[in-house]
Amino acid sequence: MESDSNALLGEFFAGCPDLLFVASAEGALLHASDALREALGPAALQGATLAELAHPDDRAALAEAWSRLVAADGPVSFRVRLRDGSGAHRPLSCNARRSSDRGVVFGTLRATTEVTEEELKAFRLKARMFDAIVEHLDDTVVWGLDPDAVCFYHEGKGLAKIGLKSGHLVGANWFEIFDDEARKAGIDLHAWFDGTTHRHRDEFFGIHWDLWAIPLRDDRGEPGAGVVCVSFDITEAKRVEKELRTQLQQIEAQQRVIRDLSTPIIEVWDGVLTLPMVGTVDSVRTADVMDSLLSKIVEKQARYAILDLTGVEVVDTKVASHIIELVTAIRLLGAEGIVAGIKPNVAQTMVALGLDMSQLNTQRNLRAALNHAIRSMTRAQAPSVAASPAPAEKPAP
Structure with a gap:
């Protein structure tokens, strides 16, 4: 019968989820539930005293509370920080009382949210x-x-x-x-x-x-x-952001006007467009020109488009190939592209690139390009005279 009681007591300590202990009157841990062993680590298995596990600052208060517990007939509650298996001190509340034979102390520990002074x-x-x-x-x-x-x-x-x-x-x-x-x-x-x-x-x-x-x-x-x-x-x-957006829109509109003014497309003759370019021509500007000129050719149904480079002093290495591409695109639209007024240094740049310019129609200046376009259109519009035998002369009366 006693063995059955011991077995049940052992099962209780093993299965109880609470932090239970049995301690000697001096505070040495004699028995501990598995939950307490897991919380405190090896110290609970080696019969350490509560005073040894307590935080140094709590030992005086623990000794005073333990003295009250040993002398009291009922339960005594107190708080203490005990060192766990990781070495950290956990704040716990303890509720314990002396056994009837006053030989041991039964107690339970619970986690507490006690806040330290620090x-x-x-x-x-x-x-x-x-x-x-x-x-x-x-x-x-x-x-x-x-x-x-x-x-x-x-x-x-x-x-x-x-x-x-x-x-x-x-x-x-x-x-x-x-x-x-x-x-x-x-x-x-x-x-x-x-x-x-x-x-x-x-x-x-x-x-x-x-x-x-x-x-x-x-x-x-x-x-x-x-x-x-x-x-x-x-x-x-938000107000500043809105103002900045408005300013950016204004700047973009101004830039569009400047681009349009810097690359004006002029219809100098019926079916003849000219694009005078001045200053430095870079890849970005050439791309803008290509879009504008091709759209204008379609809009005006132009037959000739003259790129006047008389005022261009410098081009970068990519612009020459862009010009070739532009002339090719003009031809695909059914018109003819003419490049006029190429400066010597620009010509050297285009030659140095090794581009095929055999199909490129170039003229000395804008006047020559206009003459070429007008003569070409005049010849195309002249009526063709079919060859036929001369009428026979009437005999004199």
């Missing part, structure tokens, strides 16, 4: 830092929501801009107040509690806000303790 000092410092940030950052609103979306913190200098005071919405349920408005703006407030960070840029109360919803974590580091939201007034930044 931890409390660090927490207060963090709180002061947070308050300082909120109090001194202009155009900012910060609020905290618990897991039920009830506001427990509502501060920030930006509140005055929307007609609210410090702590104005503390105690209010965010879903009840803002859920409908948020959905209209495409914001799902319920998604803020999914454990991930959310960011929105929207307009509320006539102000543009950059809003961050950040999950709060519990003591185990898991999300679910609520959400802290930080919202920045970016109305001024």
